[in-house]
Amino acid sequence: MAGAADGGGGDTGDGFYSDFMVLRPDKGGLYDLFHLMWSRKVSENAAVDCPAGTEISDWRRRWAVLVSLLAQVLLLWAKKPVAMLGRVTESWMNLLNENGGGVLALVVRALQGKLKLPDSGSPNYRSSVGLLDMRIELDKEIKHGNNRYHAVLSIMAAKLAYENELVIRNVVEKHWQMKVLACYNCWNDFRKDYTTQAFVVADKASDASLVVVAFSGTRPFDTEQWCVDVDFSWYEIPGVGKVHGGFMKALGLQQHGGWPRDIGSQDGAHQRPPFAYYAIRETLRRFLSENARARFVVAGHSLGGALAVLFPTILALHREDDLLRRLQGVYTFGQPRVGDEKLGRFMDTYLSKPSSRYFRFVYCNDVVPRVPYDDSALQFKHFGTCLYFDSLYRGQVMQEEPNKNYFSLLTVAPKVVNAAWELVRSFLIGYVAGPEYAEGWLMRLARVAGLLLPGLPPHSPRDYVNSTWLGADSLGPLLS
Numbered sequence: 172m173a174g175a176a177d178g179g180g181g182d183t184g185d186g187f188y189s190d191f192m193v194l195r196p197d198k199g200g201l202y203d204l205f206h207l208m209w210s211r212k213v214s215e216n217a218a219v220d221c222p223a224g225t226e227i228s229d230w231r232r233r234w235a236v237l238v239s240l241l242a243q244v245l246l247l248w249a250k251k252p253v254a255m256l257g258r259v260t261e262s263w264m265n266l267l268n269e270n271g272g273g274v275l276a277l278v279v280r281a282l283q284g285k286l287k288l289p290d291s292g293s294p295n296y297r298s299s300v301g302l303l304d305m306r307i308e309l310d311k312e313i314k315h316g317n318n319r320y321h322a323v324l325s326i327m328a329a330k331l332a333y334e335n336e337l338v339i340r341n342v343v344e345k346h347w348q349m350k351v352l353a354c355y356n357c358w359n360d361f362r363k364d365y366t367t368q369a370f371v372v373a374d375k376a377s378d379a380s381l382v383v384v385a386f387s388g389t390r391p392f393d394t395e396q397w398c399v400d401v402d403f404s405w406y407e408i409p410g411v412g413k414v415h416g417g418f419m420k421a422l423g424l425q426q427h428g429g430w431p432r433d434i435g436s437q438d439g440a441h442q443r444p445p446f447a448y449y450a451i452r453e454t455l456r457r458f459l460s461e462n463a464r465a466r467f468v469v470a471g472h473s474l475g476g477a478l479a480v481l482f483p484t485i486l487a488l489h490r491e492d493d494l495l496r497r498l499q500g501v502y503t504f505g506q507p508r509v510g511d512e513k514l515g516r517f518m519d520t521y522l523s524k525p526s527s528r529y530f531r532f533v534y535c536n537d538v539v540p541r542v543p544y545d546d547s548a549l550q551f552k553h554f555g556t557c558l559y560f561d562s563l564y565r566g567q568v569m570q571e572e573p574n575k576n577y578f579s580l581l582t583v584a585p586k587v588v589n590a591a592w593e594l595v596r597s598f599l600i601g602y603v604a605g606p607e608y609a610e611g612w613l614m615r616l617a618r619v620a621g622l623l624l625p626g627l628p629p630h631s632p633r634d635y636v637n638s639t640w641l642g643a644d645s646l647g648p649l650l651s
Contacts, residue, residue, distance in 0.1 A: 423448035
C-alpha cells in the first residue's frame with residue numbers, strides 16, 4: 172500500500188490512498204449542498220474531501236452524495252435528543268425488568284419500599300437491542316455437527332455483542348458454558364473516541380476448539396453510528412478495491428499510517444489504546460498457536476457485520492495466510508455494503524475456496540443491507556452469496572437480495588404491507604412457534620413504527636435469530 176508508512180495525510184487519508192472520497196457533513200454549509208446539485212467539480216466543495224480536480228459528471232451520483240450528506244446532517248443534529256430518548260427508554264425498561272417485568276409489580280415494590288434501581292454496569296442491565304429480544308440461551312436442538320450450528324452461534328454472539336462486558340461474561344460462561352477470551356472497547360483514531368466493541372469466545376465442547384469473534388453493530392439510539400451506515404465515503408486500497416471509509420476507521424485504520432502490518436503498543440511515553448483489528452488479531456494468533464486444531468468464525472450484525480467481513484479483508488491485505496487458513500466462516504446479519512466489485516473479486520479468492528466461507532444473511536425488507544445504494548457509479552456492491560429470508564422466515568440462496576434499492580418507489584406498497592403483516596404476526600408467533608418466540612410490547616411498538624418507516628424493524632437481531640432458528644433448514648448443506 173503506497174505511503175502506508177508515511178506520516179501526514181490528515182484525516183482524509185490522502186497520505187495513504189491516491190483515490191478517495193470522504194464526505195464531511197460537519198464542514199459544508201447550505202451553499203455546498205446546493206453546489207453539488209449543479210457543479211460537477213466536487214473537489215471544490217467544502218463538504219467533500221477528494222483529490223484535486225475530481226469531477227462527478229453523473230447527476231445521479233451527485234444526487235446520491237447530496238442525500239448521504241443531508242442524512243448525516245440530520246442524524247448529527249438529532250444526536251443529543253435521540254441519545255436522551257435512548258437513555259430514558261433503556262432505564263425504564265431495565266427498571267421494569269428489575270422489578271418483576273410489569274408496571275403493577277413496579278408499583279407494588281415501590282409501595283413496599285423494595286424498589287430496585289437498575290445499574291448500567293451490572294450483568295442484568297440490557298441494551299436497547301437486548302430489550303427487543305431478551306433471549307440468551309442457544310437453541311438446544313441445534314448442536315455440534317448440525318449444519319446450522321455455526322450460524323446459530325454467530326447470530327446469538329452478534330446480538331450479545333451489544334451488551335456490557337458483565338452481561339457478556341455472564342451469558343457466555345454460565346449459560347453457554349464457554350470461555351470468554353477477551354472483551355474489547357476499541358479506539359477510533361479519526362473520531363478520537365472508543366466506538367468499536369467486540370468480544371472473542373472459545374467453544375471447547377467439541378474435540379477441535381472453535382473461536383467466535385463477534386463485533387457489536389449499530390446501536391439504535393446512536394445517530395453517529397447510523398451516519399456511518401449512510402455514509403458514501405470510500406478509500407481505494409491498491410490491489411484490493413474501494414472500501415467504505417467509516418467501516419475501516421471503526422476497524423482500526425490509523426490516521427497517521429493507514430493499514431501498517433503492525434503497530435506498537437506504546438505511543439511515546441503513553442500506552443496506545445486498543446484498535447479492533449490489531450487487538451483481535453493478536454488474541455487469535457495466541458489462542459490458535461496454543462490449540463493446533465482450533466478454527467475461528469467471525470460474526471456481526473449491522474455495522475458489526477461490515478466489520479466482520481472487513482476483518483479477513485485486512486488479514487488478506489497483510490498476507491496473514493496462516494490465520495486465514497484457520498478461518499471457518501464469516502457470518503453477517505443485516506450487513507451494509509462495504510465496497511466495490513474489485514473488493515468482491517479480491518475477497519472471493521480468500522473466502523470462496525475450497526468452499527464458500529462467507530454467509531450474508533438478509534431478512535425481508537431490512538433497510539441496512541440496501542444502503543449505500545449500489546448504482547454502478549457509486550461503487551458500493553455486495554459480494555458473496557446472500558441467504559435471504561422473507562417475512563415468513565422461509566430461506567433461499569440468492570446472489571443479491573430482492574429490491575436491492577431501498578429507495579425505489581416501486582417497493583413502497585409491498586414494504587408497508589409486509590410491515591402490517593409483521594405487526595399482526597407479533598401477536599401470534601408466540602402461540603404458533605412457541606413461547607420463546609413471543610414478542611414484548613417494546614418490539615411491537617417498533618413494529619408500529621415500521622408502518623411509517625418500513626425496513627427499520629426488520630433490521631432488529633430478533634428477526635435474524637428467528638430466521639436462523641426457524642428458516643435455515645431450507646438452506647441445506649450450504650451452511651455446513
